Amino acid sequence: MHEASIALSLIEVACDVLREHGASRASALTVRVGQWSSVVPEALIAAFPACAEGTPLEGATLTIERVPGVGDCPDHGPVELDVRRGLRCPLCDAPTSTLVQGDELELDSLEIA
Template sequence: MHELSIAHNIVTIASNAAAEAGVDRISAVHLRIGALAGVVADALRFSFAIAAEGTPLAGADLIIEEVPVVVFCPDCNAEVTLTNPRLFRCPRCDRPCGQIVHGRELELVALETP
């Protein structure tokens, strides 16, 4: 389960940021995870709770914003959200689209303190 190693990295990054800011505790961690990131949100939440034990993040909420797949369609000259991320075809004109704009994110966006 690679979500556990991701959770450990999140805890390390957030703990370092808390220490630099002089904060003793983090109450929430906000992430953005793209549909193509290969991360199972529930597995990450479970792993995060384990990885956070004994750290300033113990008991913190993991708030995940799921990001859909958005591609650029050269025929429509527009960014479009894919209704089926397995088919890289424009939902407007049905042409193949390969330029991914969003959907691969795995970003730590914000930390909250109590």
């Protein structure tokens, strides 16, 4: 259910972009999903077609681009995080409380039909 509401809000954003360009339909869209966001890409892809039905995105191909998590280590600066280890620097194990990237959920590109 969570992914369906996410799909719907993505479709809303995409429709705004289409309107801005005076386009009526999209054939494909790419969405950036952070590895640390709570979104399950497979579930989002599964939920998308039904949510897109009757919208300008009906039949469009959804591609998901996964964005790795990057934390900010006090000693090492930005470091790529390992999801299994949590918010810790992989080099020195220091807690990296700030997530520099990896929690995004955004429309990256839209292919106008």
